[in-house]
Amino acid sequence: MKELLTGLDVVDDADVLDSLSHDDAEWAPYGKAVAAVRPRTTEDVRRVVAACADRKIPIVPRGAGTGLSGGANAVDGAMILDLSKMNRIVEIDAENMTATAQPGVVNDDLKKAVAEHGLWYPPDPASAPWSTIGGNVATNAGGLCCLKYGVTRDYVLGMEVVVGGPAGDYGTVVRLGRRTTKGVSGYDLAGLFTGSEGTFGVITEITVRLRPARREAPRTVVGAFGSVVAAGEAVAAITRAGLLPAALELLDRTCLRAVEDWKHLGLEADAAALLLAQLDTPGLAGDEEATAVAEVFRAAGAMWAEQSTDEIEAEALFAARRLAYPALERLGPVLTEDICVPRSRVPEMLASIEATAARHGITIATIAHAGDGNLHPLILAPSGDDEARRAAQAAFEDMLTAAIAMGGTVTGEHGVGLLKREGMRQELSAGVLAMQVAVKQTLDPLDLFNPGKVIG
Amino acid sequence: MKELLTGLDVVDDADVLDSLSHDDAEWAPYGKAVAAVRPRTTEDVRRVVAACADRKIPIVPRGAGTGLSGGANAVDGAMILDLSKMNRIVEIDAENMTATAQPGVVNDDLKKAVAEHGLWYPPDPASAPWSTIGGNVATNAGGLCCLKYGVTRDYVLGMEVVVGGPAGDYGTVVRLGRRTTKGVSGYDLAGLFTGSEGTFGVITEITVRLRPARREAPRTVVGAFGSVVAAGEAVAAITRAGLLPAALELLDRTCLRAVEDWKHLGLEADAAALLLAQLDTPGLAGDEEATAVAEVFRAAGAMWAEQSTDEIEAEALFAARRLAYPALERLGPVLTEDICVPRSRVPEMLASIEATAARHGITIATIAHAGDGNLHPLILAPSGDDEARRAAQAAFEDMLTAAIAMGGTVTGEHGVGLLKREGMRQELSAGVLAMQVAVKQTLDPLDLFNPGKVIG
Known part of the structure; x- marks a missing residue:
């Protein structure tokens, strides 16, 4: 070799x-x-x-x-x-609001580089300080601002990939997609490769679309709730009111305390759950939206709700959101859920998570891109405790089943990988699974690209 | 039978x-x-x-x-x-901002129905009063407001399709995609079917995401230019200025006159080209953007540029845009181009179109989703004139070649169908074409679904 x-x-x-x-x-x-x-x-x-x-x-x-x-x-x-190590930004084309990067470029590095041109790359998984564009595209990563600005898929225009199979011998380099804002010349293979978790080939270059940078800092509205279900009701009410925040995040008490114990950000850790909304409509209209969101929070039973007038405080709150996962990892092995349900079912799903935790006698901390219906119940199970591990696994499966029953999906943004293969088989029909396998076999007949993931 | x-x-x-x-x-x-x-x-x-x-x-x-x-x-x-006749709106789920419709529902009918719930289905091909959601999804139709709000693909969450091949016997009904805002459970087959022009199966139901209705009427800014290339320069300058109109349309003199002769809307038909910009940022920020757009138009050499204060006039202008194609069809057979180039190349592509018309001694009228770089040069060729027909065909091919040379695509939003098959073969590499054929053969092994389109 x-x-x-x-x-x-x-x-x-x-x-x-x-x-x-x-x-x-x-x-x-x-x-x-x-x-x-x-x-x-x-x-x-x-x-x-x-x-x-x-x-x-x-x-x-x-x-x-x-x-x-x-x-x-x-x-x-x-x-x-x-x-x-393939971490070079190949081109920032400010005139056409696109950027082309090698797959190893870190998400935040791309954001910073394009910001210097007055541009913005919106997809913002909580891992953005570390995760790479290649990984983001491979998993079709989501993030906080998907609610208003969409997921990675919505920004991928084209890519260079090393493939095998129909295109030629393994090691053939092809360009999929395009550089223009629109284009329907042939099947959308760039879209098909996005989220395919490396099972069709290796991405070696990516062209993404950008947006003009936001002209002012977004407003942050915080609501504190006496129960996670009440917070969920407020999320459903926001959608019903026709409000579209850039982000609408939920952190439960366990998450808040884990972050506070680690980082001492001065977070309010008494509430059962916090909702964090970010509103980025510019000018007075944005102020009105922020006021409306706070009112919806109050009407839905918030203990308190207010617009954060202190930018440092607002940043601390979103930093807390991003740090919730690593903060919990400090406490022991975490089994991460990534279910997504219709937004109207968020309260019901949150209640189901609480019931699941009680039924199995385990701790489940929940962070959520609540406005998208995308919930991350994090199951904590001490290392070396086999019984706790079994209980965690059972809870994991119960939540997938509950999400599917509510018209949801087993993975909103993390991907199938290895952990969601069973869940995917439960979610999709036999016919659709057969189509998935057939497409994989067609594009990778030797089953060499990341075998066993997604399919298998 | x-x-x-x-x-x-x-x-x-x-x-x-x-x-x-x-x-x-x-x-x-x-x-x-x-x-x-x-x-x-x-x-x-x-x-x-x-x-x-x-x-x-x-x-x-x-x-x-x-x-x-x-x-x-x-x-x-x-x-x-x-x-x-499959024209039933199955469900409008206002709580989750989605709608589910049979494929025969007319785009504008869906728009009207969801508007009653305070919601908005943005994709707006110029054919929206007549074209169906099924056709829109099959072709991944674009439209006027793609610039800010994306194309049909960006709104398709899931679909029911009748397929054959790997899923089972021909006549197997499967559901692709999802109803949730996010989801990465398996390969994105709903995305793959979008824009596949009926070559993988028959779409029988579609679930789309919606947005909250706009709270106020958008502002319209009109600029009149002494040449189409000058209008193209203004389009490039808008992008450079970081402005993001909801729509940015171009109509040349031939289009304006054809509409005016037919509908007598009282349009200014002296300019070589008009640019129509629509700004929908709410409140004062929207007013500021409208002012900025008019300033960019003037700085780029507009004969005049102003915000339309008269809503009826503004509507007449956008009606003229929508009527341009049928107005030209009244004059004789039209051969429609649908090229898309990077926005910075719009002036160059417009100059190339003028040179092509002069070279072949034919009339080419241009309408364009200029802000997207998506141009529709319409070649007029009198019926029964074989020489004119040959010249039109040669001009058609020249424009495809020019668009590809500028980093563009042969079809921005109309699809490959029959007319762009040669162009697609010119645009895509042999490897990518082979991947396209392989995917088609996998999903439709008997080649029964719309054979000869896209591939073939």
Whole structure:
């Protein structure tokens, strides 16, 4: 193997290899990779893919490894393709409001670079300070501002990918999609690759659309609620009132306390749940919307609700939201849910989560992109406690079943990876699953690209 | 055949059948269908698809037939599936801002129905008063407000489709996508079917996301320019200034005169081109944006530019935009282009269109979703004049080549259908074309769904 990768940055140190063999989904199993390689160019990727295909070695691409479904986990005998060194921003085309980047560019780095041109790349997964654009595209990552601005998919115009199968030998480089704002020349393969979790090929370059930067800081409205279900009722009421915040996030008491104990941000940790709304309509209209949101919160039974007039406080609140996951991870292994239900069912789903926790005698902390109906109940289970682990697994499955029963999905934004394969089979019909398998077999007939993920 | 379709609304009158055998692309050839059927339910569609598959009869689905690429044109021996009677709005879920409709619902009818709930379905192809949601989804239709609000694809959450192939026998009914705002459970097949022009199956129900209705009428800014290229420069300058109108449309003198001669709207027809911008940011911020747009127009050399204070006048201008295509059709057969180039290349593409018209000695009228870089040069060629027809065809091909050379695409929103198949082959690499063919063969192994369109 090694002689074929001459001149490439090959990792074979056992500890480094192990750390590159899995993502941040602590509950997902991972296998033993043969090696990892850190390509710098598309040509490097092409060489590795061709060499692996010759030897039928599975290829597992990865970015920063912040995934939460095991989508970047190694299978036995795999070659890990660590794309984090392909971190060059190729072009910022301010005239056309697009940016082209290698997959290893960190989300926040892209945001900062385009901001210098008065532009904005909206997708903002909580992992944005660490996660890469390649990983974001592979998982069709969501985030906080999806409510108003959509998910990664809505920003992907085109990409360069190294594929095999119908396009040619494994190691063929193709460009999918386009650079223009619109385009329907052929099937939307760039869209199909977005969210395919590396199972169709390796993304080596991505062109995204941008928006003009926001001209003023968004307003933040905070509401404190006596129960998470009451907070859920307020979320449903916001939609009913025709209000469209840029973000509408929920943090329950367990999350707030975990962040406060760690970072001492001075957060109100008495409420059962906080709702954080961000309104970015400019000018007076934005002020009116902020007032309306606070009124809806109060009408829905908030203990208090107010617009944060202090920008530092507002930032601390959203920082708390972003830090909730790592703060909980400090307390022990976390099993992360990622269900999404119709917004009107948010209160019911939150009640179901509480009932599930009580039924299994476990702690479930909930953070949520509540305005999207996308909830992240985080199941805490102490290491080494087999019974707690079984209870956690049972709770995990109960919540997937409940979400499906409410017309929801088992994964809103984290992807299927390894953890949601069973849930996906429960959610989709046999016919749709067969279509999925057929598309995978067509585009990757040797099953070399991230095998066992999504399908399998 | 007929006995198998007992109880269905079968059309076999030769004249009606002929009228159902093609769309609005006058230049696209069409074959002789065996019959047309007008299903009312998914079960009707299922029966027809199964019966056709038994006899290897190709199935050509159609809505209102307003397509401009021949995507709904019959092939010889085809069964036409006219879905215009499947025109029921199944559900408007105001709480979750979604609507579910049968494919034959007219775009404007859906808009009106959801408006009664304070909601808005943004996609607005110029054909919106006639074209159907099914056709809009099949072609991933664009429109005027794509610039700020995206295309049909951005609103499709899920769909019911009648398919064959991997999902089961032809006539299998599956649901793709979801009803939630976010979701990544498996490959994005709903996205793949959007824009696939009926070549993977027949859409029988569609769930779209909605937005809250706009709270105030948008502002309209009009600029008159001494040349189309100068208008193009103004379009590029708008993007550079970080302004994001809801729509930014261009009409050249030929279009304006054709509409004026027909409808007598009192349009200014002296300018070489008009730009129409619509700004819908609410409140004072919207007023400021309208002022800024008018200033950019003036700085780019407009003869005059002003905000329309008269709502009736503003509506007349946008009505003129929508009527431009039918107004030109009154003058003779129209060969419609649908190129899309990066916005910075709009002036260059407009100059290239003028040079093409001069070179071939023909008239090309241009309407454009200029802010998107999506241009519709309309080639006028008198019927029965073979030389003019050859010149028109040559000009058509020249413009496709020019658009590709500028980093553009051969179809921004009308679809490949029959007219853009050559252009698509010129635009996409051999590898990507092979992937497209492979996906089609996988999902429709008998090549029964709208054969010869897109691929082929």
